[in-house]
Amino acid sequence: xxxxxxxxxxxxxxxCTKCTICTxxxxxxxxxxxxxxxxxxxxxxxxxxxKEPMYYDEGLNYCLNCKRCEISCPSGVRIGDxxxxxKVRNRKGLPTVRDMLLSSTVSVGSVATRMSGLxxxxxxxxxxxxxxxxxxxxxxxxxxxxxxxxxxxxxFRREAAEKQSCYSRRVSYFHGCYANYNDPALGRELVEVLxxxxxxxxxxxGERCCGMVKxxxxxxxxxxxxxxxxxxxxxxxxxxxxKVVATSSSCTFALRxxxxxxxxxxxxxxxxxITLITRFLFRQWERGNIKFAFREDFRMxxxxxxACHIERLGWAIYSTSLLRLVPGLELEMLPSRCCGMAGTxxxxxxxxxxxxxxxxxxFDLIEASGAEVVATDCESCKWNIERSTSKRVxxxxxxxxxxxxxxxxxxxxGVMDK
Amino acid sequence: MRYDTLIVGGGLGxxxxxxxxxxxxxxxxxxxxxxxxxHFLSGSLELYxxxxxxxxxxxxxxxxxxxxxxxxxxxxxxxxxxxxxxERAGVALVGDHRRNHLRLSPTGALRPAWLTxxxxxxxxxxxxxxxxxxxVVALEGYxxxxxxxxxxxxxxxxxxxxxxxxxxxxxxRLRESATEMRAANISxxxxxxxxxxxxxxxxxxxxxxxxxxxxxVFGLESSEPFERFRELLGSDVRVVATASASVPGVRMQRxxxxxxxxxxxxxxxxxxxxxxxxxxGRIVALRTVKHRDEEFTADNFVLSTGSFFSHGLDSTPEGIxxxxxxxxxxxxxxREEWTARHILDTQPFQRFGVKVDGHLRPTIDGGEVHNLHxxxxxxxxxxxxxxxxxxxxVVATALRAAEEILGHRVTRE
Numbered sequence: 001x002x003x004x005x006x007x008x009x010x011x012x013x014x015x016c017t018k019c020t021i022c023t024x025x026x027x028x029x030x031x032x033x034x035x036x037x038x039x040x041x042x043x044x045x046x047x048x049x050x051k052e053p054m055y056y057d058e059g060l061n062y063c064l065n066c067k068r069c070e071i072s073c074p075s076g077v078r079i080g081d082x083x084x085x086x087k088v089r090n091r092k093g094l095p096t097v098r099d100m101l102l103s104s105t106v107s108v109g110s111v112a113t114r115m116s117g118l119x120x121x122x123x124x125x126x127x128x129x130x131x132x133x134x135x136x137x138x139x140x141x142x143x144x145x146x147x148x149x150x151x152x153x154x155x156f157r158r159e160a161a162e163k164q165s166c167y168s169r170r171v172s173y174f175h176g177c178y179a180n181y182n183d184p185a186l187g188r189e190l191v192e193v194l195x196x197x198x199x200x201x202x203x204x205x206g207e208r209c210c211g212m213v214k215x216x217x218x219x220x221x222x223x224x225x226x227x228x229x230x231x232x233x234x235x236x237x238x239x240x241x242x243k244v245v246a247t248s249s250s251c252t253f254a255l256r257x258x259x260x261x262x263x264x265x266x267x268x269x270x271x272x273x274i275t276l277i278t279r280f281l282f283r284q285w286e287r288g289n290i291k292f293a294f295r296e297d298f299r300m301x302x303x304x305x306x307a308c309h310i311e312r313l314g315w316a317i318y319s320t321s322l323l324r325l326v327p328g329l330e331l332e333m334l335p336s337r338c339c340g341m342a343g344t345x346x347x348x349x350x351x352x353x354x355x356x357x358x359x360x361x362x363f364d365l366i367e368a369s370g371a372e373v374v375a376t377d378c379e380s381c382k383w384n385i386e387r388s389t390s391k392r393v394x395x396x397x398x399x400x401x402x403x404x405x406x407x408x409x410x411x412x413x414g415v416m417d418k
Numbered sequence: 419m420r421y422d423t424l425i426v427g428g429g430l431g432x433x434x435x436x437x438x439x440x441x442x443x444x445x446x447x448x449x450x451x452x453x454x455x456x457h458f459l460s461g462s463l464e465l466y467x468x469x470x471x472x473x474x475x476x477x478x479x480x481x482x483x484x485x486x487x488x489x490x491x492x493x494x495x496x497x498x499x500x501x502x503x504x505e506r507a508g509v510a511l512v513g514d515h516r517r518n519h520l521r522l523s524p525t526g527a528l529r530p531a532w533l534t535x536x537x538x539x540x541x542x543x544x545x546x547x548x549x550x551x552x553x554v555v556a557l558e559g560y561x562x563x564x565x566x567x568x569x570x571x572x573x574x575x576x577x578x579x580x581x582x583x584x585x586x587x588x589x590x591r592l593r594e595s596a597t598e599m600r601a602a603n604i605s606x607x608x609x610x611x612x613x614x615x616x617x618x619x620x621x622x623x624x625x626x627x628x629x630x631x632x633x634x635v636f637g638l639e640s641s642e643p644f645e646r647f648r649e650l651l652g653s654d655v656r657v658v659a660t661a662s663a664s665v666p667g668v669r670m671q672r673x674x675x676x677x678x679x680x681x682x683x684x685x686x687x688x689x690x691x692x693x694x695x696x697x698x699g700r701i702v703a704l705r706t707v708k709h710r711d712e713e714f715t716a717d718n719f720v721l722s723t724g725s726f727f728s729h730g731l732d733s734t735p736e737g738i739x740x741x742x743x744x745x746x747x748x749x750x751x752x753r754e755e756w757t758a759r760h761i762l763d764t765q766p767f768q769r770f771g772v773k774v775d776g777h778l779r780p781t782i783d784g785g786e787v788h789n790l791h792x793x794x795x796x797x798x799x800x801x802x803x804x805x806x807x808x809x810x811x812v813v814a815t816a817l818r819a820a821e822e823i824l825g826h827r828v829t830r831e
Contacts, residue, residue, distance in 0.1 A: 020663055021453045024602045024638075033594040071688025074452035074728065272711040283712060286420060314689045314708035317419065317447070321684075333679045335672070336687075 011078040011085065011261075016043035022069035022079050027338040028062050031357040035062035038069035041086075042079035049086055056090035062354070063087070064342035065216060066308035080312075081261045088220050088262055095218045098136035102344040103217040105209045109181030112147040120146045139352035143387050145182045145379075152180045152187035156203060160191050167200030167415070171280070172237040172244045174230075176251040177209050178379035186247055189401040190277060194245075196406050197281070197290035198413040204233040204244065210251040213344050215262055227259050231267060238273045245277045247397060249310035249377040250343065252276050256313070276310075276377065278396050279318035285325070292400075293408035298328045302399065303371035305362070305385065306336040307378030319377055319396040326403045332371055337362050341384035356388070363388045375399055420715050421447045421684075423823055424704060426691050426742065427722035427730070429454030430809060431794030431816040433674040435720050437503065438820035438828040440681035447684040447714065449691055449706060455724060456674075459667030460659045461634060462521045462540075463511070463813065465497065465532035467806030470515050482748065482799040485807075487774055488814045496817040497810070499829035501533060507677035509670050510536040510641065520544065524564060524659045526571020530806055535666050537644045539631055539656035548576035553627035554658075555620055558585035559593050562601060562661035563633035580627065584619045588612045601665045604635040609643055617650035630655040634665050639672060691742055696782075700789045701743075718823045719790045721745075721772070721780075722816065730796035731771060738770055740796065743787075745772045745780040748798035764804050771798035777822050778815060791819035 008014070022038040023029050029037045036045070036059045048055035060083055067080035101108060112119045122128040129140035138144075152175050164170070171194065179187040191201045208230050211223035234244050234255070246252045255274045259265045267274075284290045302323060306316045316336075323331050340358030345351050366374055366389045374385055374393045382393040394402075410416075423439050425432045428450025439446045466473050466485075474490060476483045485493060497515035504511050511533040513519055518530040520541045534540050541547055552572055556565040569579035588607045592599045608616060624630060634657040636644035648655050657666075675685050688708075695703040695713070703713040723730030723742065732741045738749040738756070749770035750756055756767045772780050778791045793815035795802065802808035820828050 019457070020600065021457050023598060023600070024457070024663055024668060025453075029595075029598055029603065030606060033592055033598065036595065037598050072453045073688075074454070076451060076690065279712075312688065314686055314706070317684045317686060321419070335676060 011046070011082045013043035013046040013077060013082055015075045015077050016073075017075055019074065021072050021074060025068045025072040027066060027068065027340065027358040028064055028354065032062060032354050035059055038063075038079045038083065042069065042082040043077055046082050046086065049090070053090055056086060060087055064308075064338065064340075064345055064358075066338045066342060067312040068308060068338060071312060071314075078261070084215070084258075084262055087218075088215065091218045096137070098138055098348070099217040099344075100219070101136060102138070102347060103213040103219055105177035105181070105213060109147065109177050110151070113149065113151045113181050116147040116149045133349055137349040138347050139349045141352060142347050144347070145178075145383050147181055148184045150184065152184035153203060155184055155188065156191070160201070163195075164200035164202055167195065167198055169198055170200045170202060170242055172204050172234075172242040173201050174204060174207060174210075174234075174244050174246040174251060174255065174274075176246060176248040176379075179247055183379065186395055186398060189398050190245075190247060192406065193281070193397065193401050193404065196404065196409040196413065196415065197284070197292070198415050202237075202242070204230070204237055206233050210248075210254040211263070212250050212254040212258065215254075215258060216343055216345070220263070224263055224265075227263050227265055230255065231259070231265065231270070234270050234274065238270045242273070243280060244270075244274050245280045246274070247277050247377075247395060248379055249276060249307050249313065249315070250380065253309040253313055276313075276315055276318065278322050278377065279315055281400070282318045282322045285322075291409070291412040292325060293405045293412050294325075294327055294403050295405045298326065298403045300326075300328065300373055300399065300403070301330045301332070301371045302373050302375050303332045303334050303366060303369045303391075304396075305334045305339070305366075305374055305376040305381060307376050307381045308338050308342070310377045311336055316377075319375070322400060323375060323396055326400070329399070329403065332369055334362070334365055334369070334374075339381045339384045341380045343380050346384060359384060359388055366391055373399070419447070419709070419712060421445050422716060423718045423720060424449065424714055424716040425720040425722060426704070427454075427720075427724060427728070427794070428675075428685060428687065429722065429724060429728070429794070429812075430456055430674075431722035431812040432720065433671075433678055434503065434813055434816035435722065435793060435820045436678045436683050437507070437674065437681065438817060439823060440678060440683040442820075442824050442828060444824070445682065446678075447686060448678065449686045449689055449704070449714070451690040451729070452688060454671060455728060456667045456671040457664060458662040459664045459670060460521065460523065461538040461657075461664065461666050462529075462531035462534040463500075463809035464530070464802075464806045465515055465518065465810035467518070467530045469518055469530075470497075480799060482773070484797045484800050484811045484815050486799075487776055487778055487797075488818045489776070492818060492821070493814055495827075495829050496814045497532075499817075500813055504533075504670075508640070508673045512536050512540065522568065522571065522658050524567070524661055526564070526567040526569070528571065528575070532810055535670070537636070537641060537657050537666065538634065539629070539658060544575045547572055550577040550629055551627045552577050552579045552629045552631060553624055554579055554581045555623070555630060555632045556581065556583040557589060557604065557633065557635070558583050559589060559599055560601075560604060560633065560635070561599070563658070568631060568658055580625070582623045584616065584623070586612065586616060586619070600663070601633065601635045601660045602638055602663060602668065605638045605643070605665045608636055608647075613643055613647055614650060617647055620655075621651055621653075624653060628654060631658050633658060633660045635660065636665065638665055638668055640669070694743060696787070699786050701787060717789060720816075720819050720823075721790060721792045721796060722794045722812075723796050725771070725795040726767070728795070738767075740772055743780070743782060743790070745782055745787075745792070746784065747771060748773045764801065768801040768803055769799055772796050773798055778819050791822055793819045
């Protein structure tokens with residue numbers, strides 16, 4: 001037995017039996033014959049790369065990092081991690097201006113929210129986007145997400161921070177760049193729901209970008225710096241007894257798994273304390289620690305889209321279980337498949353057509369469904385599905401916030417006043 | 419997370435049990451460590467190579483055979499209901515458990531089968547093949563289909579076969595990827611106008627043949643592309659199994675998962691059960707790699723983890739074991755007795771597996787486990803290769819387990 005364990009490599013590529021099942025579930029193989037596919041890019045290629053890094057193939061850049069190969073593998077080979085790690089280790093040259101721009105979510109976000117009127121008007125203008133395409137290579141056909149006038153953090157400090165100490169229980173919130181700069185309403189809903197069930201919310205001290213987009217854009221050093229700072233902030237919160245909840249499935253996945261596997265950071269001590277808000281709420285509800293009172297007039301037909309990284313986390317069941325608690329909500333499960341966006345991937349000129357081709361079958365299924373609203377835990381899926389279909393896309397937490405009778409929920413949880 | 423029943427293993431057995439339980443109002447989750455053996459499906463489910471009547475005699479010759487654990491009083495009812503269970507999920511099957519038919523293997527061998535997906539070529543008997551004029555159509559550049567073997571197999575039974583090959587530009591484009599000209603990728607191209615062009619080309623090649631055979635490369639998500647192709651061709655066209663992965667097998671898996679999900683079941687893919695908690699002869703909870711700090715609890719549990727290939731059984735030089743619960747197994751103690759010398763001989767290890775009672779309940783160190791039911795290839799007593807009974811054992815035990823859990827029947831009389 002001992003010898004056997006010593007024979008297992010990092011990311012266990014030698015467990016591959018060459019069954020090719022992973023290639024059946026690769027969204028990129030489906031649309032792009034130039035991509036060598038997960039089997040060849042992952043375990044097959046790794047064998048060569050271990051001998052000699054010159055075998056690294058630029059074709060690996062087509063990989064979306066969706067990890068759908070990995071969850072499909074009957075032999076438990078970490079195919080997605082093998083490919084992502086090969087990219088992190090072997091990618092040569094500096095990132096382009098475009099890739100810097102797309103992955104600098106904090107710097108860009110903090111400037112853009114300050115001048116959101118101008119930025120949003122510019123992004124809406126096709127002429128501006130054409131300029132952006134010719135200058136840096138962000139595809140003009142892609143509408144970029146709007147920026148909020150005020151960041152979530154600014155709102156929180158002004159409106160909410162002070163009241164949080166009057167709750168007996170507390171969690172820390174990793175809002176991520178999206179809730180902070182593009183969708184502060186989601187952060188506000190999180191505070192409202194958690195307060196209603198008796199939890200005070202606080203921010204992490206010095207939260208940085210989770211690093212997912214930086215890893216994807218070849219900026220490992222920057223990602224590493226942000227990751228280390230985030231871990232310091234998370235450790236401090238956990239040491240003070242907090243769980244750290246996030247609304248973004250990709251941020252959660254990065255903090256828990258990509259830090260460990262791709263950046264080689266040891267986060268084992270805090271891993272179980274980092275969780276998705278839907279998982280946190282459902283587990284608390286199931287244990288009877290919190291209660292929900294729902295509005296009697298709430299009606300909604302919802303189709304749930306399982307984003308790639310929540311699929312990889314294995315945690316979609318918490319979001320759907322939470323949605324199933326809502327009376328008047330009809331839930332339909334969309335077949336689990338990639339929407340093609342993959343964070344910043346779909347914005348890039350060279351990827352746009354592949355990205356849209358990958359998403360097409362999902363968009364058709366969504367249009368054909370009887371649902372009014374698509375629910376998903378991923379912000380990047382949300383942009384993409386909203387701009388590619390006629391349906392509204394909401395985070396499960398936003399649906400919960402809309403369905404809750406907040407006043408009665410506060411009463412049920414013994415929360416006095418506001 | 420709390421469920422009524424938790425199923426470990428997301429292949430045929432887990433899905434058939436899960437669908438039966440969810441249809442009867444249970445809250446069920448299936449935990450699956452990756453995709454299942456359905457991806458290698460021949461297109462057919464096998465019951466018993468020597469026919470249904472021979473199963474009855476197993477009680478004397480192999481008393482620990484899973485068919486005996488199911489019980490003859492239930493078996494006939496399950497086998498009769500199977501077609502309808504698949505049909506409701508959108509999988510059309512032909513066949514009858516009282517009479518095996520013949521399926522055609524990728525190398526042209528004829529094998530007895532119980533139920534076959536309706537697009538595949540089947541024969542009632544060898545005699546039916548004699549004198550048939552058959553056109554075998556290969557696709558240029560596609561290497562996982564062996565038309566000469568198929569033709570030779572049919573000619574041995576007196577058919578007259580002609581092999582032709584067709585090419586399409588759209589298929590040639592697939593070859594830009596050196597490794598990915600596979601059935602699944604071809605099936606994605608064969609829709610709409612491309613499907614029409616293929617039908618047009620094949621129609622032009624038919625002379626006096628009454629049966630046209632192509633590799634099973636149609637419809638990864640639904641059977642609609644094949645039905646359309648048959649309509650366009652206007653003659654009797656059927657498919658033959660390819661080397662894996664199997665396009666119709668992927669479709670069957672997908673449709674069964676969709677049916678299970680539609681019934682409210684949770685299908686958790688890509689997670690692995692690491693340990694369990696038991697109290698007083700009952701399993702109480704499972705833990706998995708990805709849920710770590712969260713236990714999965716349930717009243718009942720089903721183990722449908724498959725045989726050695728799926729890691730439902732494992733071995734070290736010292737012994738064979740069931741890795742998840744450490745269930746008591748039936749296996750030869752000495753390593754020399756595990757295998758026979760020649761690969762095509764009857765291999766003893768094929769019958770190794772978990773020992774169960776008449777309710778499909780296992781034991782751990784001799785102690786009974788009251789709320790765990792074991793189904794499918796992880797069970798001891800069957801030799802799916804030599805007996806041709808793989809899927810029959812899986813489906814029958816899966817339905818038996820569902821009824822044991824529910825305490826009432828799940829099939830119509």
